[in-house]
Structures are given as structure tokens and as C-alpha cells.
Amino acid sequence: MDSPAKFNIGQAIDGTKFELDRASLTKHAIILGATGSGKTVLSKVIVEEAALQGIPTFAIDPKGDIGNLAFKSVSFDFSTWSGKEADALKIDRAKYAASLQKTYRDKAAEFKVAPNAAANFDKVTVRIFTPKSSAGLAVGISPDLSAPKDFNQLLSTDIASAADLLDLTSFNLLRLAGYGESDRKQVTFVSAILENAWKNGESLTVKDLIRNIESPSFSYVGSLPVSKVVSDKERKDLVTRINLLISDPKLRSWSSAKSINFSELFNSPSINILDLRNIQSEQEKHLFVELILQQLFQWLIKQGSAQTLRYLLYFDEIAGYCPPVREPPSKKLLLLLIKQARAFGLGMLLASQNAVDLDYKVISNANVRFIGRLGAHRDIQRVSVGLELDSDAEREIARLRPGEFFCNTFDPKFRGVIKSRWTLTYHRGPLENSEIAQLMAEFKKSEPVAEKEEEGREEEPIIEEEPEKPARLLLPVVAHEDPIVLAASDDETFLLLEKKFEPKDLSSFIKLGSNLRSIKVLxxxxEERFYPVFELNVSVFEKGYAKQSLDKIVEFAAIGDDDGLVDIPEEHIITSHRLVPAETRKEAEAWKGEIQKAVNRIEKELRHKFDILIEEKRKENIAARSEKPRAKIANIDEKVAKLQQSINTDIDTVKEYEKLYKDVKKESKKKKSLKPRLISIENRIDTNKQRILSTRRKIEQLHTNRKALEDELKDIQHEEKERFHQALGNIKSKTSFGITGWLVETVYRARILVNDSKEHYGDVMWSAYTGQGTWGRCSSCSVALAEGSICSCGNLLCSTHLAYCKMCLEPACMEHRAICYICSSTFCAAHYIRCEICRSPACANHSGTCSICNRKVCSNCSQKKGLIKSKIICRGCSII
Structure with a gap:
């Protein structure tokens, strides 16, 4: 049976089991080997062993090889996934699956794998994240500006980690906004904003950061005024560029998906794979890896230090991300994790094809080194130089076969050749997107809404489909305990939005440009549109320690896809019942995701307040429990002070008696009668000394008692701190939401006459509450227009097809404008002619009327004659 502190990696060269000390991985491991050497198999074996011992792994996969870890089976039946390989080998699928099953069973027995290992591994959760692809679990990157817990304590106890955290968060945020290493002023300024907020326990969003940049809450950065660090112009540029993170579509695409939640991933034994293949640009891959690692490092700091292996980071083909010369974005984070991650219980497993492609700091910080078969003798020599190996090691590496590795471990000391065991999972080539989608389908089902409660429990009501029963509707929601269910009602409240923009006022709010002369509603x-009003109910509580709860009830209206969830508008009246269409009721379910986000935000806010409440409870408990010991300490201090004063008095008395003794002794030589007095003085000196000694013993005993009371105070603080952290883990939530009413908006559909010449209908519609709508379609591209301009003929024009006459500056449609072929300017129908000779359009400045035949001609088809050349003669008449 495998030792719980060791990983069963395979066999030594003599056939004995080779086990890797679990603790040695906290100092990292590196695997080097050419293609076909078996380094990916060995890496997977280590990841499997970690999962079997309850250690979660986060794996970064540039090539798509690690996803095979999801091919698991208790009986080694991989028939679901082996078909394509069987077809490629031209073997019957069933026979190939049976042969695979036998081979895996035989290899498990050969390498003395525990009989229940495959069954235990089948319980391990394997997730595959696919950025910029919907094949697996969607994942994005967004700057995490939330305040780390106990940041002030981190700042005082580990200022280096706090500084790294501030610098990395600021730098990676500004990297997204287009800044680089040379822009240290901006990084310093943003770090100062974050530090100021985090010290106060405040988490920021990008919008909060923009506001803080525009109006900083502090006047100095270090010893310099803010204006000396970054000028007003630089701050404006900083605001503009950071704003792109929430406005630019390309940048927003990165943050549209949910960021990785390491607390959720590392909560149980799991393997979490980040498949980078769908990110096309190498630069984007490096940036994505950098920000993911920054989030991991920030999360680790929040977890506190640890001496044992708690988590594993596996990075396959790391060379391109941490080369010896170049400085790709991810390198700084990788080196930082390699140096500091062990302090937080994170072990790193790194794999590459060659040591010379890696920064030497990676190799020098690796406690365990596996070197597999290499392609050529010069590669062996390069690795030997990089790892400082001797000639014996070179010879052993040269003789290695696939699956064999030269292992060099520093702590505990080991050096020799080992053979990797077979994986418990089906090892095959990279996964296809269709396979990833099939493997991750179960996770995707549970993403938008919570799974149904366990069998036997009554299901929550869902949105009704029958319009005849307008009952109050409830939607399910993810809840930490049983959701608080809002009572259903047969009555629904309808809030009618006030009408502000009615048809009679159409000309006052229609947006069709200055050329709109008249508009008539024919x-x-x-019609009425219905928007659900949701009541969100969140309760956060801790019954054991704080014995309190915080509750918040919020009402939101779901108005349109663009507006999202908004506070209920003030301008409304309660109206009579309406019949809500069944389709509209169904559409209300589409808001579950947004509502869940709002519930999560409220819950996060309440949890933050609860953290403060529990901290106050901790201080209150410490004060109450410490009252008696502190009172006893104060009493002891008072007694010690009195006893010390008594000692000082006795010491002074002894000194006086000793002086008297000397004087009497001198005189006793002359007078024998003074001898009894000498004896009396000696007795008094001895008595006082005995009293001093006794008093000192009493003081020592009091000090001992005081020390015991101080230890008791420390125990109280320690116990309360443990209870405090336990209470933080016992905070629970109840959340629910339901439709409490409907917001009713009046929308007008109309047929209008524009400029007394052109009718528009069908796409003419607007809200009586907002005045927003569409007024018809562009005459060129047929796009429905919310705003635009209009030709004098009544045709509508979008901004793309809008053109103004150079003479009168009025807009003109394609039918009523032309470009002068001489000056290339645009002119409306009133300011251009079509030459009757060459048939080309010409503007008024380059055309005229022939004084002989009255034809309209362009300048190129006419000439001026006469004494003062005032008469235009066309080309035809000039020949005559």
C-alpha cells in the first residue's frame, strides 16, 4: 500500500517501487525530454498521484495534451474515446478497446498501483477551460482589484509580498490598457490608489479606479504631490486608456467570460486544465497566462503561508514562456511564483523539451529533476552543462529509452534511473473541441442556474406559461442553504411608466437632423410592453459565533437588453391588471444570469459587512474574557509595587543599622558594656535581611502568577482567533428572487409623413417613456434609424451614407445628390447640373447655360467669349 506522504511514480532500474516524497514537490519539479520521451506521461502520473492524495492541480496546457486526464474509467474501459485511434490503426473498435483495457490492467498490476486507485480517481473532478472558445468552460480575464483580507497585516509583516501584489495588480491592469515597463509613473500612481483603498478594506472596480484617478483621495505619493508624480495630462490619458477596458469590444471580449475562481477550483481534489489552443495570437497567449498567474499569486497571498504541499501548478512546454534571454509578459510572474510559491504551499511541476531553452533560475530552483531521452548527443551535453552533471550521468541519459528518466533529487537525496508507471487515464493525442464539449457538458448544464434539489424535495415554482393565471412567479436560484421562497400571490402589481413623449409632440423629440421641415402623424x-420586476432577497448569517444575520431586499426592473437590471423608475403609477402574454413570461427566465450576478454582488457586500461584524465580535469576546485576568494582573502589579517599596524601606533600614553597627563596634573596644548593644543591632540587621528575602520570594511568586495570567490572555486571543477563522468559514447564505410585479411601457407604432413628401411606416416606433425608437430605414442600406438625417425629399440617411451639399450644407440622399466630376465635391440636386454634351454631373461653379442654344453644359464642354468674356458658348455652338 502506498504511503500517504509519497507518490507512486513507477519503478527504479532494479525493479523496486520508486516513490516521490510529497514534501519534495513544495520545492518544485522539472521534467526535460524530447518528443516521445514520455515526459507528458510522467507529468500526468504526478498529477494523478496528487489528485489521489487530495491535492488540487491547475494545469496550463499550450498543446492540448493534458485534457486526456478527463478520459477516466473505473474498469479502464476507454471505448467511448478510443474509436478514432482504432480507425487510424485500421483495427476493429471493440477489439481495440478490449486490448487497451487489458493493457492498462496489466500495467497497473506491474507497477503495483493500488487496486482502488482507478475507482478513487474516477471521483476526481476534471475541468477543461477554453479561453476564446465555447468548446469547454468559458474563462476570461478581468483585473481583480478586490482588497486582500488582512492587507494591513500583510503590509506590516511581509512588506515584500504586499509590494509585489500591488505592483503586479497595477502593472497587469495597465498592460491591458497598453502601458509597458517604462511607464513606472503610472504604475506607481495606480499602486498608490490601490494601497490607499486596500488599507481601508475597500475593493475597487475599473469604474471606481477611473474615478480615483480623476479625483485622488490623497494629496501625496510618497513625499511628492500627486501632480509631481503624474501630470494632469498624463492622468487624463490614463483615464482614457483604462476606460477602453470597459468600452473597447476587443478588450471587453476578454472580460465577458467569468474569471477563474481559485477558491472554488481548489476547494476539493480536482484537476483544472487551461487549454490555450484557441487563442490565436502568441502575444495574447502570454498576456492571458500572465494575468491568470497574477490572479493565482494574489489568491495565494490571501490564503496565508503553509509548510506542506496544498496545491500543484503544472505547466507543460514552459520554455516559450520563460526563456533565458527574452522577457515575455508571463516570465516575471513565473519567476516570482518559483521563488515564493512554496511559502504558500504551492508546488510547481514544469515540463520542457530542453534545458537550454529555459531561464537558469527555473532549473536552479527545482528540487526534483527528471531528464528523459534526448534527441541528439549535443542536446545531452547542453543539458549536462546546464544542470552541472558529470560524465556518468551523461552516459546514463544517452542509454535511456522512452518512459525512462534520470532522476536527480536534492531533498531527500536520490540519483538514479527510474521508469514511469502507466497512467490511470487514457493517454492519447490532443483532444478535439467536440470531445471537450462532450466532456464538459455536465458542467455547462449547472452554470446558469442551480441544479434541482435532491429527489424527494418539492420543486420550486417556475414561470407560468398560461396567460389565464397571472400568478406571482418564482425563479430558482443558487443558494447555500434552502432558498427563502417568496410567497406566491394571485395578484400582480402593474407599474405603468408615465408617458412623456406622445405622438402630438413627435417633432420635439424625433432625431432626424436640422433638415426636418415638417412631420405629420398619419x-x-x-401597444404595451411588459418588463418583470424582481425582488432579490439575500440573508447572510452565522449562528454559532456571531449569532447574527444581515438581510437585504432589493427590487430591480429588467428593462431591455441594453439597460439591464435597473432600479424601479420613480415616474410610475400603479395601474389596473393587465394580461401578460405567455411568451413574455417565458422570456423573464432569460434574466436568471443577470439576477444571479446581482444576488452575488449583494451577498458579497453583506459578507464583507459580516467579516467586520465577526471581527468586532472577536474583539468583544476577547475583552470580556480578558477582563478578570487583566484585573488580576493589575492587582498583582499593585502588590508588587507595594512589596518593592517595602523592600526598599528595609534596605534603607539595614544600611542605617550597618552604619550604626560600625560606630558602636569602634566604641565597644573602649567600653565593654556596649557588647550587648552590638548583638541587638546584629539581630535587627538579620531580621530585616530575612524580611527582604521573604518579600522577594513573594514578588517572584507574584511574577510567576502574572506570567500564568499573561499566558492565559494569549490562550484567550489564540482561541478567539481560531473561533474567528472558523466562524468565517461557517458564514452561510440564503438567497432567492421572484417576480413581484410587471413594469408596463407604452410603445407607439406609427405611419408618418416627412417633409410633406415621403411616408415612413413599419419601422416607425418609439417609447412613450424614453422617447427612444426608430423612425424608418436608411434609403441606401435599409438600416433602421434611431437617429440620422433627412433629405429634402423625405428620404432618411444613416451616418454612413450621409453627405452634405458643399453649397447649401443640406443633406441629400443618393437620388438627389451627385459628385462634380471636375472638383470632386458633393452637391444636392439644386446645385448641380448634368452636362447635356458629355452627360457628366457638374456643380454650379463649373457649369453654365449656353447663350446660343440654352443647353446646360459643364466648364470642360464650354468656353467664354465676347469683349469681356461674359458669354458662355458650348462646344457645339463654338464650332458653328
Missing amino acids: SVEP
């Missing part, structure tokens, strides 16, 4: 049909 017909109008009002």
Missing part, C-alpha cells in the same frame, strides 16, 4: 397604434 396613423398611430399604441
Whole structure:
């Protein structure tokens, strides 16, 4: 049976089992080997062993090889996944699956793998994240500006880690905004904003950061005023560029998916794979890896230090991300983790094809080194030089076969050739997107909403489909305990938004440019649109330690896809019942995701307040429990002070008696009668000395008692601190939401006459509450227009097809404008002619009327004659 502190890696060259000390991985491991050497198999074996011992792994996979860890089976039946390989080998699928099953069973027995290992590994969660792809679990990157817990304590006890955290967070945020290493002023300024907020326990969003940049809450950065660190112009540029993170579509695409939640991933034994293949740009891959590692490092700091292996980071083909010369974005984070991650219980498993492609700091910080078969003798020599190996090691490496590795471990000391065991999972080539989608389908089902409660429990009501029963509707929600269910009601509240923009006022709010001379409403049909009003109910509580709860109830209206969840508008009236269409009721379910986000935000806010509440409870408990010991300490201090004063008095008395004794002794030589007095003085000196000695013993005993009371105070603080952290883990939540009513908006559909010449209908519709809508379609591209301009003929024009006459500056549509072929300027129908000779359009400045035949001609088809050349003669008439 495997030792719980060791990983069963395979066999030594003599056939004995080779086990890797679990603790040695906290100082990292590196695997080097050419293609086909078996380094990926060995890496997977280590990851499997970690999962079997409850250690979660986060794996970064540039090539798509690690996802095979999801091919697991208790009986080694891989028939679901081996079909394509069987077809490629031209073997019957069933026979190939059976042969695979036998081979895996035989190899498990050969390498003395525990009989229940495959069954235990089948319980391990394997997730595959695919950035910029919907094949696996979606994942994005967004700057995490949340305040680390106990940041002030980290700042005072480990200022280096706190400084790294501030610098990395600021730098990576600014990297997304287009800044680089040379822009240290901006990084310093943003770090100062974050530090100021985090010290106060405040988490920031990008919008909060923008506001802080525009109006900093502090006047100095270090010893310099803010204006001396970054000028007003630089701050404006900083705001503009950071704003792109939430406005630029390309940058927003990175943050549209949810960021990785390491607390959730590392909560149980799991393997979490980040497949980078769908990110096309190498630069984007490096940036994505950098920000993911920054989030991991920030999360680790929040977890506190640890001496044992708690988590594993596996990075396959790391060479391109941490080369010896270049400085790709991810290198700084990798080196930082390699140096500091062990302090937080994170071990790193790194794999590469060659040591010379890696920064030497990576190799020098690796406690365990596996070197597999290499392609050529010069590669062996390079690795030997890089790892400082001797000639014996070179000869052993040269003789290695696939699956064999020269292992060099520093702590505990080991050096020799080992053979990797077979994996418990089906080892095959890279996964296809369709396979990833199939493997991750179960996780995707549970992403938008919570799974149904366990069998036997009554299901929550869902949105009704029958319009005849407008009952109050409840939607399910992810809850930490049983959700608080809002009572259903047969009555629904309808809030009618006030009408501000009615058809009679159409000309005052229509947006069709200054050329709109007149607009008439020929017909109008009002209709009502319904938007659900949700009541969000969140309760956070801790019954054991704080014995308190915090509750918050919020009402939001779901108005349109663009507006999202908004506070209920003030301008409304309660109206009579309406019949809500069944389709509209169904559409309300589409808001579950947004509502869940809002619930999560409220819950996070309440939890933050609860952290403060529990901290106050901790201080209150410490004060109450410490009251008696502190009172006893104060009493002891008072007694010690009195006893010390008594000692000082006795010492002074002894000195006086000793002086008297000397004087009497001198005189006793002359007078024999003074001898009894000498004896009396000696007795008094001895009595006082005995009293001093006794008093000192009493003081020592009091000091001992005081020390015991101080230890008791420390125990109280320690116990309360443990209870405090336990209470933080016992905070629970109840969340729910339901439809409490409907917001009713009046929308007008109309047929209008524009400029007394052109009718528009069908796409003419607007809200009576907002005045927003569409007024028809562009005459060129048929796009429905919310705003634009209009030709004098009544045709609508979008901004793309809008053109203004150079003479009168009025817009003109394609039918009523032309470009002068001489000056290339645009002119409306009133300011251009079509030459009757060459048939080309010409503007008024480059055309005229022939004084002989009255034809309209361009300048190129005419000439001026006469004494003062005032008469235009066309080309035809000039020949005559």
C-alpha cells in the first residue's frame, strides 16, 4: 500500500517501487525530454498521484495534451474515446478497446498501483477551460482589484509580498490598457490608489479606479504631490486608456467570460486544465497566462503561508514562456511564483523539451529533476552543462529509452534511473473541441442556474406559461442553504411608466437632423410592453459565533437588453391588471444570469459587512474574557509595587543599622558594656535581611502568577482567533428572487409623413417613456434609424451614407445628390447640373447655360467669349 506522504511514480532500474516524497514537490519539479520521451506521461502520473492524495492541480496546457486526464474509467474501459485511434490503426473498435483495457490492467498490476486507485480517481473532478472558445468552460480575464483580507497585516509583516501584489495588480491592469515597463509613473500612481483603498478594506472596480484617478483621495505619493508624480495630462490619458477596458469590444471580449475562481477550483481534489489552443495570437497567449498567474499569486497571498504541499501548478512546454534571454509578459510572474510559491504551499511541476531553452533560475530552483531521452548527443551535453552533471550521468541519459528518466533529487537525496508507471487515464493525442464539449457538458448544464434539489424535495415554482393565471412567479436560484421562497400571490402589481413623449409632440423629440421641415402623424397604434420586476432577497448569517444575520431586499426592473437590471423608475403609477402574454413570461427566465450576478454582488457586500461584524465580535469576546485576568494582573502589579517599596524601606533600614553597627563596634573596644548593644543591632540587621528575602520570594511568586495570567490572555486571543477563522468559514447564505410585479411601457407604432413628401411606416416606433425608437430605414442600406438625417425629399440617411451639399450644407440622399466630376465635391440636386454634351454631373461653379442654344453644359464642354468674356458658348455652338 502506498504511503500517504509519497507518490507512486513507477519503478527504479532494479525493479523496486520508486516513490516521490510529497514534501519534495513544495520545492518544485522539472521534467526535460524530447518528443516521445514520455515526459507528458510522467507529468500526468504526478498529477494523478496528487489528485489521489487530495491535492488540487491547475494545469496550463499550450498543446492540448493534458485534457486526456478527463478520459477516466473505473474498469479502464476507454471505448467511448478510443474509436478514432482504432480507425487510424485500421483495427476493429471493440477489439481495440478490449486490448487497451487489458493493457492498462496489466500495467497497473506491474507497477503495483493500488487496486482502488482507478475507482478513487474516477471521483476526481476534471475541468477543461477554453479561453476564446465555447468548446469547454468559458474563462476570461478581468483585473481583480478586490482588497486582500488582512492587507494591513500583510503590509506590516511581509512588506515584500504586499509590494509585489500591488505592483503586479497595477502593472497587469495597465498592460491591458497598453502601458509597458517604462511607464513606472503610472504604475506607481495606480499602486498608490490601490494601497490607499486596500488599507481601508475597500475593493475597487475599473469604474471606481477611473474615478480615483480623476479625483485622488490623497494629496501625496510618497513625499511628492500627486501632480509631481503624474501630470494632469498624463492622468487624463490614463483615464482614457483604462476606460477602453470597459468600452473597447476587443478588450471587453476578454472580460465577458467569468474569471477563474481559485477558491472554488481548489476547494476539493480536482484537476483544472487551461487549454490555450484557441487563442490565436502568441502575444495574447502570454498576456492571458500572465494575468491568470497574477490572479493565482494574489489568491495565494490571501490564503496565508503553509509548510506542506496544498496545491500543484503544472505547466507543460514552459520554455516559450520563460526563456533565458527574452522577457515575455508571463516570465516575471513565473519567476516570482518559483521563488515564493512554496511559502504558500504551492508546488510547481514544469515540463520542457530542453534545458537550454529555459531561464537558469527555473532549473536552479527545482528540487526534483527528471531528464528523459534526448534527441541528439549535443542536446545531452547542453543539458549536462546546464544542470552541472558529470560524465556518468551523461552516459546514463544517452542509454535511456522512452518512459525512462534520470532522476536527480536534492531533498531527500536520490540519483538514479527510474521508469514511469502507466497512467490511470487514457493517454492519447490532443483532444478535439467536440470531445471537450462532450466532456464538459455536465458542467455547462449547472452554470446558469442551480441544479434541482435532491429527489424527494418539492420543486420550486417556475414561470407560468398560461396567460389565464397571472400568478406571482418564482425563479430558482443558487443558494447555500434552502432558498427563502417568496410567497406566491394571485395578484400582480402593474407599474405603468408615465408617458412623456406622445405622438402630438413627435417633432420635439424625433432625431432626424436640422433638415426636418415638417412631420405629420398619419396613423398611430399604441401597444404595451411588459418588463418583470424582481425582488432579490439575500440573508447572510452565522449562528454559532456571531449569532447574527444581515438581510437585504432589493427590487430591480429588467428593462431591455441594453439597460439591464435597473432600479424601479420613480415616474410610475400603479395601474389596473393587465394580461401578460405567455411568451413574455417565458422570456423573464432569460434574466436568471443577470439576477444571479446581482444576488452575488449583494451577498458579497453583506459578507464583507459580516467579516467586520465577526471581527468586532472577536474583539468583544476577547475583552470580556480578558477582563478578570487583566484585573488580576493589575492587582498583582499593585502588590508588587507595594512589596518593592517595602523592600526598599528595609534596605534603607539595614544600611542605617550597618552604619550604626560600625560606630558602636569602634566604641565597644573602649567600653565593654556596649557588647550587648552590638548583638541587638546584629539581630535587627538579620531580621530585616530575612524580611527582604521573604518579600522577594513573594514578588517572584507574584511574577510567576502574572506570567500564568499573561499566558492565559494569549490562550484567550489564540482561541478567539481560531473561533474567528472558523466562524468565517461557517458564514452561510440564503438567497432567492421572484417576480413581484410587471413594469408596463407604452410603445407607439406609427405611419408618418416627412417633409410633406415621403411616408415612413413599419419601422416607425418609439417609447412613450424614453422617447427612444426608430423612425424608418436608411434609403441606401435599409438600416433602421434611431437617429440620422433627412433629405429634402423625405428620404432618411444613416451616418454612413450621409453627405452634405458643399453649397447649401443640406443633406441629400443618393437620388438627389451627385459628385462634380471636375472638383470632386458633393452637391444636392439644386446645385448641380448634368452636362447635356458629355452627360457628366457638374456643380454650379463649373457649369453654365449656353447663350446660343440654352443647353446646360459643364466648364470642360464650354468656353467664354465676347469683349469681356461674359458669354458662355458650348462646344457645339463654338464650332458653328
